[in-house]
Amino acid sequence: MDQSNLKERFIEACHSMSLKGWFPGSSGNVSIRDPDRGRVYIKPTGCRMIDLKLADVVLLDLDGNIIEGKGEPSKEVNFHLGIYRVRKDVTAVIHNHSPYATSFAIAGREFPLLTPPAKAMIRKVPLVEFAPPGSKDLADMVVKKFSDPTVKAVLLRGHGTVSAGEDMEDAIKISEWLEDAAFHAYLSLQIGRVRS
Numbered sequence: 001m002d003q004s005n006l007k008e009r010f011i012e013a014c015h016s017m018s019l020k021g022w023f024p025g026s027s028g029n030v031s032i033r034d035p036d037r038g039r040v041y042i043k044p045t046g047c048r049m050i051d052l053k054l055a056d057v058v059l060l061d062l063d064g065n066i067i068e069g070k071g072e073p074s075k076e077v078n079f080h081l082g083i084y085r086v087r088k089d090v091t092a093v094i095h096n097h098s099p100y101a102t103s104f105a106i107a108g109r110e111f112p113l114l115t116p117p118a119k120a121m122i123r124k125v126p127l128v129e130f131a132p133p134g135s136k137d138l139a140d141m142v143v144k145k146f147s148d149p150t151v152k153a154v155l156l157r158g159h160g161t162v163s164a165g166e167d168m169e170d171a172i173k174i175s176e177w178l179e180d181a182a183f184h185a186y187l188s189l190q191i192g193r194v195r196s
Contacts, residue, residue: 044071075134082143
């Protein structure tokens with residue numbers, strides 16, 4: 001894909017996802033990797049997703065060196081780059097705070113995948129133990145979970161979620177299926193017919 005088209009697709013995805021309300025304030029981050037050039041576009045730190053413009057996007061190499069952009073990359077840049085290094089099949093990573101999945105993450109609980117789409121599309125959602133946001137410890141633990149090629153999403157204990165896909169559309173779908181699965185797990189647990 002042409003670099004300018006990739007960057008525009010990145011902006012479009014950030015804007016559309018911001019409308020879900022999963023990125024309060026300037027929280028959350030998104031990145032996309034150009035598989036042909038080994039470069040990564042990432043949301044800058046301190047920028048609201050809905051306000052993101054082409055000029056705001058930071059372009060990095062896989063070692064984290066800034067190639068283009070005025071701001072600093074997201075403080076979670078290390079787990080984004082780490083996932084790309086261990087998963088050649090992944091070209092998009094989304095970290096958000098969707099309400100139901102994040103509630104399970106805050107509670108430090110994995111949840112049962114009850115619906116057919118959750119079982120087929122996600123298969124499992126491991127819990128990453130707590131480490132301060134932006135820390136090397138958190139990045140290392142996230143990357144370790146994604147080293148398993150069957151993992152598409154994780155819960156960050158006390159924090160939020162991370163989803164990874166083969167392209168941006170796939171990563172968005174995984175984020176949506178993750179939240180849908182958490183929503184149905186939450187309701188089913190309230191009814192009392194299943195156990196996590």
